[in-house]
Amino acid sequence: MNRRTTRRGLAAASAVVVSAALLAGCADELPQPQAGEPFEGPVLTKEQNTEVLNAVATTLGEADKKRQPSALKPRVTGPALEVRKSQLHVAEELDNDEFVTDVPSASQQMIIPTTETWPRTSFSITEQTEDFLTPRLVALDQDSARGEYRMWAWVQLIPKVVMPAFADTGIGSEAVAADDDSLVATPADALAQYADLVTLGSEKSSFAKGFELPEGDLVSRVQTDAKNVRETPGFEDADGEYSVKFGARKGEVRAVRTADGGALVMGVLDGKSSLTVEEGGEVPPFTETQEALLGDVDPTNELEVGYTDMVALYVPAKGSDEKMRALGYSHVATAASN
C-alpha cells in the first residue's frame, strides 16, 4: 500500500513542519532602544506654557485677594516679586487694589526658549486687561531644573508700540546673554544707556541718538514728573531741589532673540528721586502710593522715593538700520522715606 504510506508520510511531515514553525515563531529578537534625535525646539510646548501662565495668574490672583505677599513666592520672583510685594503692601495700607498691576494670564504670543540648561526664561505677551489697558509683556524664569517657571518681570507695553517679530512657539527662541555682542549694544549696555536716558532725559543724554522713544515711554514719564515737580508753585521759593537718578541693576537682564536677529531685553532700573526744600519746609508725598509707603510719619523737608522699574527694550542686531526702542515699562515706587 504505497499510496497509504505516502499519505501518512505526508501527514507526518506536515505535522512536523507545523510544529517546527510554531516553535520558530517564539524566538523574536530583543528590540534595542532607539534614542530619537536630540530635542532642538522649545523647552515647553504651548500647552505647557499656557499651564505655566495660568499657574502664575492663579498665584497672583490668590495673593492679590489675600494681599499676602508671601503667597507670591511659588510663582513670582526677582523684580516682579519685589514690586508685587510693594504693591500688595500698598494695597493693604490703602485698602485699595487700584495700584496693583493687573497681569492677565491670557497670552497673545508666547516666546518660548530653546535653552537646554538653566536658568531658562520664557516670555509672554498678554491680551489686553479687562480695563482695556495695554497688554503686558511678562518674563518667566526657571532658575533651576527643579524650580518652577516664575514671573520674573512684567511691563506694560507702551500704547501703539511696534513689537518685534518672534519665532513661532513651535520653533522656540534663542536666549541672548547679557553680554551678547551681536547686537548694536549688549543687553546690559542697552539697559545702562536707557537708564542714563531716563535719568537725564532725551535732550541731555548722549545716548538719545541710539534710541527711538515712543510717546509715553519711561523717559518722558520720569522727565515729565520731574518737570511737574520743579514747576510746582513755590518750588523755587523754597529752594527746592529735585533730582532723579536711575541705573540698570546689574545681573538682572533677560534677553531673547527676535526673528530679525535682534533681541528683546528686559531689565530692572533702580530709580531714586530726591526732593529737598528749605529747612522747616514740608514735602508731602505726591501720590497715594508714596503716602502708603511712607507710612504714618510726619512730613519733613526731604522726600526720597525709590523706584523699581522694569523695562523692556528692543535691541536690533548689529548693522541694522533700526534704533533701540523702548517697548514698555513698569514704573512703581517701592520705597519712600523722608
Add this chain to the structure above:
Amino acid sequence: MLQRILGGVLVLLGLVAVALGVASATVWRDSDTVVATAEPVGDGTMVVTDPGVLGLVSGDVTVTATAPEGQPVTVVVGRDVDVLGWVGKDPYSRVTGLQDWDTLTVEAGQAAPADGEEEAAPSGANPAGSDMWIAETSEDGTATLRWSDQPGRWTLLAAGVGEDAQAPTLELTWPRAVATPYLWPAVGAGVVLVLVGLALFVVGVRRGRSRKDDGPRGGASLASGPTGTDEPDGATSGSPDDGATPASDGTNPFAPVRAAAPAAAATTTLPPAVSDGAVSDEAVSAGPGDRADGADSSGTAEVPLAGRLLRRSRRRTDAPDAVVADAHADAADAHAADATAAEPAPAGVPASAATPGTPSGTVAPQPALPVPEPRPATGSAPYLSRRELRAQEEARRAAEQGGMTRMLRAITGSIPAVRPQSPADPATPAESAEAHDLSTPAGRAAAWRATWGFGQGATGAAGTATTHDATTTDGENR
C-alpha cells in the same frame, strides 16, 4: 477495513492540525503584551529610562511604578534633558534596555558625587508638578502612567517620594501585535485532511456494510460451490440447456406464489418466447436465450440483475468460473435426470416438457419464466434465496476487484458501491428451483438441491452466454 483505518487516521490528523492551528492562535499565541520589569539598583530614589526605552516594543506603553510599603511614588515623562537636569546629582537607576523579554537592564545612573558636593543622599524629592513634564502621575504605593511614544528623546522618571524613600520598581507593559500565521493554513490543511479522511471512511464503511450484508450468506454460497463441483460424474452430455431443464419443472414449492403467478400472466402474452424450449430456461437468468430466441424482439427483454451479477462475477473469475459452470452443469444434469425420472416430461425439451408436464398445479406459469417482463412484479419480494445471496456475494467480489475505480466512484458518490439488487434477485433462483416434484424423493432432492444452491449450476451454466451479459451490464451499468 484499511480504508476505514486510514480514513480515521486522516480525520484524526486533520482534527489535530485544526486544533494545532487554533491553539497557535489562542493558547500558544504569544501574549498580547510584553511586560518587563526593572529593579532599581543603588540607593537612589529615582529610576530613569534611557531615551527610546519607552518605545522599545511599541508606541504605547503603560508604566507601573511600585514603591515598597505603599510609599508615595511619582512617575513623570519629560525631555531627556529636563529629566536628567531635574535628577541632577542625585543617584538614580538607569534603565537602558531589555535584558530579556521579561527584564529590563538597569545600571547605576550617577557616578560618584563630584568633589565638593555634599554626599548625594537620596532626597526623596518629588518631581511632581514641574512645568517641564508632559505627563505625570502620583500615587501612594503604585502609580500607573500610560504613554504614547512621540518623536524625541522622551524619558521617564519614577521617584519614590518622601523621607526614607526608596526607588520604585518599574514595570513596563507594551501591547504587541501578535501574528497568527499558522491559524488558517493549519485549519485549512486540517479540514482537507478531515474531508479526505471522511471520504475514505465512508468508502470503507459502505464496503464494510455491503460485506456485512453478504457476509453470512456468502459463506453458504461458498460452501455450495464446491459441493457442486463434487459431482462431476458422467455429466458429459450435460449442456446448459439440459441443465436448465429442471429449472423449468416449476415444482419448487417456495417460489410459485411470487414469481410464478405473474409469470403466468406473462406467459400467455409471449408464447413465442417459450416456443424455443432450449432457451426458455436461460431466459430466466437472462442468459444467451434472450439473444438466441429473439427475446430481444420483445424489446423489453431485460437481464435479471442477479443474473448479470452472477455472470459478471463468473466472468471475472474466469478460469474457475468455467469449472464451476461445468460442475454446475453437471449437477444440473444429474438434477435434470432426477426430474426426468420423476416426471414424464422429457428432459431434453425442457420448455415443452415443463409446460404441459407440470404435475403440480403451481407449475403452470413456468414457461413464462423466460419472459423478463414479470420481473418487476417480483421486485417487492424482500427474501433472498441462497443463490441470490451467492450471486450478490460474487457480485461483491467482482466489485471488489474493481479496487481503485470503485473506490473513486464511491468517493464521488455517483454510483453505489453495490447496486441494490434485492428486488430483482429473488426471481432468478425461484424460477430455476421451482419445478421440482416434491412427491418423489428425487424431486425433493432436486428441490433441496435447488434450494440449497446445488441446482444453480444448471442455471448458472446458462452463464455461458457471458458475451451477452458483457454487452448489457458492463456497457450500461458499470
